[in-house]
Amino acid sequence: MTDRELSDETILRILREALDEEPPAGAVAVALGAPDLVGLREELADLEYDSLVDDDALLVRSGEQHWRSASFSFGDVTLDIEILDDERTVVGLLLPPEPAEVEIRQFDANYLVNTDNSGRFRCVIAPGPVQLRIRRQDAEIVTAWLTR
Amino acid sequence: MPTTHAMNEVAPAPFAPVVSRALDGDPTAWPELVERLKRPAWKVVVSFRLEREEANDAFATTMLRLYEYLGKVREPEKLPSWITTVARNEVHAILRARRRSDAVAMLVEPGAAPSAEDEIDQDADLRPALRAAFEQLPELWQRLLLLVMTDPPTPYAEISATLGIPVGSIGPTRQRCLEHLRRSAALAPHLKGTVT
Numbered sequence: 367m368t369d370r371e372l373s374d375e376t377i378l379r380i381l382r383e384a385l386d387e388e389p390p391a392g393a394v395a396v397a398l399g400a401p402d403l404v405g406l407r408e409e410l411a412d413l414e415y416d417s418l419v420d421d422d423a424l425l426v427r428s429g430e431q432h433w434r435s436a437s438f439s440f441g442d443v444t445l446d447i448e449i450l451d452d453e454r455t456v457v458g459l460l461l462p463p464e465p466a467e468v469e470i471r472q473f474d475a476n477y478l479v480n481t482d483n484s485g486r487f488r489c490v491i492a493p494g495p496v497q498l499r500i501r502r503q504d505a506e507i508v509t510a511w512l513t514r
Numbered sequence: 515m516p517t518t519h520a521m522n523e524v525a526p527a528p529f530a531p532v533v534s535r536a537l538d539g540d541p542t543a544w545p546e547l548v549e550r551l552k553r554p555a556w557k558v559v560v561s562f563r564l565e566r567e568e569a570n571d572a573f574a575t576t577m578l579r580l581y582e583y584l585g586k587v588r589e590p591e592k593l594p595s596w597i598t599t600v601a602r603n604e605v606h607a608i609l610r611a612r613r614r615s616d617a618v619a620m621l622v623e624p625g626a627a628p629s630a631e632d633e634i635d636q637d638a639d640l641r642p643a644l645r646a647a648f649e650q651l652p653e654l655w656q657r658l659l660l661l662v663m664t665d666p667p668t669p670y671a672e673i674s675a676t677l678g679i680p681v682g683s684i685g686p687t688r689q690r691c692l693e694h695l696r697r698s699a700a701l702a703p704h705l706k707g708t709v710t
Contacts, residue, residue, distance in 0.1 A: 384641035389556040393570040397577035513607040
């Protein structure tokens with residue numbers, strides 16, 4: 367039906383249209399995995415502040431802010447995190463401070479760190495979206511997935 | 515008025531029942547939502563000039579956000595427009611993380627890129643074939659093709675810096691990629707001999 371000759375330019379044009387039309391299979395597979403990646407919605411902490419939403423994304427220019435910061439609350443507990451771009455580092459503070467295991471999840475890797483006596487933690491991660499799971503003595507706090 | 519809607523006069527199925535089923539734990543409901551919302555989300559993501567991995571991440575987190583907020587959706591029929599807003603936010607997060615001060619200039623105005631629907635019908639069966647052939651290419655070749663396909667074209671010096679390959683090998687590699695696509699099993703049935 368389409369028995370035809372294709373110039374380089376035509377191939378590139380149709381390929382561009384093809385790739386713009388559908389997300390890649392790998393990205394759709396991640397989306398389909400949401401029930402496992404997100405976990406139980408009831409455990410999700412409330413997002414109180416997000417630099418992405420609460421600051422004007424289009425007005426913040428290079429030199430003013432280079433990281434994503436967010437605050438979550440879960441009952442009486444608050445969790446502040448910053449994702450530093452240069453160092454690929456997640457820095458967090460759990461208040462009130464308590465011993466907890468922090469699992470930092472990415473699509474391809476998980477990292478485990480512990481809070482210190484002041485509720486602080488720090489971890490170097492790979493590029494890409496992250497989710498934090500804070501395992502406290504009697505409950506778990508789960509954050510939304512954040513792009514970094 | 516988008517031409518696609520003129521072709522399809524059947525009203526789209528409502529989202530509310532699917533959302534309810536998803537919240538009730540029906541395992542078929544979430545894939546259905548992904549299927550129905552993946553294209554509007556992706557359309558926003560590709561309207562920005564992102565690296566392939568970044569585009570995939572922006573798309574994936576957009577869909578994860580949908581899942582996270584599913585229980586708070588008040589107007590399910592507005593999900594297609596909601597998902598485009600979320601996708602735009604996720605793209606902005608990535609652009610800001612890259613500290614690209616020209617983030618705004620990176621936006622390709624919606625509608626500026628040639629739309630698949632506007633093309634003549636003979637390309638319709640070629641697009642899936644080319645997409646399949648492309649997915650078979652080595653990762654580096656895929657990234658190179660994505661860079662040479664941008665409008666306006668990415669300067670070779672920038673491609674060289676991004677991919678870490680010599681400027682002099684970009685042209686020949688581009689040709690090898692195109693030859694590979696032409697000879698691929700997915701595309702072969704659609705072509706009449708090799709064009710040089």
